[in-house]
Amino acid sequence: MARNIVVTGGATGIGKAIARVFAAEGDTVVITGRRAEPLHATAAELGVTAEVCDATDPAQIEKLVDRLPGQIDVLVNNAGGNTDFDSEAPTDLRALAAAWRTNLDANLLSAVLMTTALRDRLTGAVVHIGSIAADKGAGAYGAAKAGLASWNIQLSAELGPRGVTANVVAPGYISDTEFFRDKLTEERRASLIAATHTRRPGVPEDIAAAVHYLASPAARQVTGQVLAVNGGERTTR
Incomplete structure (x- = not known):
């Protein structure tokens, strides 16, 4: 039976790979994002629905909700990224506060x-x-992802009695995305790959597969967790 799936930040990279996995199963998929052009291009390619929406804007989300199905089987919060890559380093406290926010x-x-x-x-x-930055440290970005993992614990407890699970997939270095804004040097890329046990970069499909598992019937007792998908760069026990 087809499910209703919502993927934020679904136009490119990891979000697109996630949307592709669910669409391939015949699910009804809605992808959201701020940039209309790549969003609609991906929707046409995958046969899914595109809804332009900035997930940081309450007003836009309220309007989006009216256009979504009454039942959402899977919500994937993929929108985000290290916004420090989009601006110069802060030179005063006001700029620092703005960058963190x-x-x-x-x-x-x-x-x-x-x-x-x-x-x-x-x-x-x-x-x-x-x-992975939530554990390794990466300024405001790492702190935000650590906060996401912490908040997810509370969310899991709240949603669990209703049979809804809540988990985090934490990628390491993933190639073929816009994350580094084409600013990653070959030396840095090589060091990130060398830090893994698998000696290869992750790809968006690795993350999509993990998300698909957590949304599947096989994972109904898995909740409140962080699933690391980083090739062994940072291990857990």
């Missing part, structure tokens, strides 16, 4: 707002895309 909005508040707006419609799984 932008990262927190993009990576934490976006998930909080979207999940809260759809809370009463959720029936299956919520999966957030976190980051």
Whole structure:
């Protein structure tokens, strides 16, 4: 039976790979994002629905909700990224505060707002895309992803009695995305790959597969967790 899937930040990279996996199964998929052109291009390619929406803007989310199905089986909070890559290093406290707020909005508040707006419609799984940076440290971006993982614990406890799971997938280095804004040097790329046990970069499909598992019937007792998908760069026990 087809499910209703919502993927934020679904136009490119990891979000697109996630949308592709669910669409291939015949699910009804809605992808959201701020940039209309790549969003609609991906929707046409995958046969899914595109809804332009900035997940950090409450007003836009409220309008989006009216256009979504009354039941959401899977919500994937993928929107985000290290917004520090989009601006110069702060030179005063006001600029620093603005930079931190932008990262927190993009990576934490976006998930909080979207999940809260759809809370009463959720029936299956919520999966957030976190980051290895939450454990390694990466300024405002790492702090935002750590906050996401912490908030997910509370969310899992709240949604669990309704049979809805909530988990985080935390990628390591993933190639073929816009994350580094084409600013990653070959030396840095090589060092990131060398830090893994698998000696290869992750790809968006690796993350999509993890998300698909957490949203599947096989993972109904898996909730409140962070699933690391980083090739062994940072291990857990």
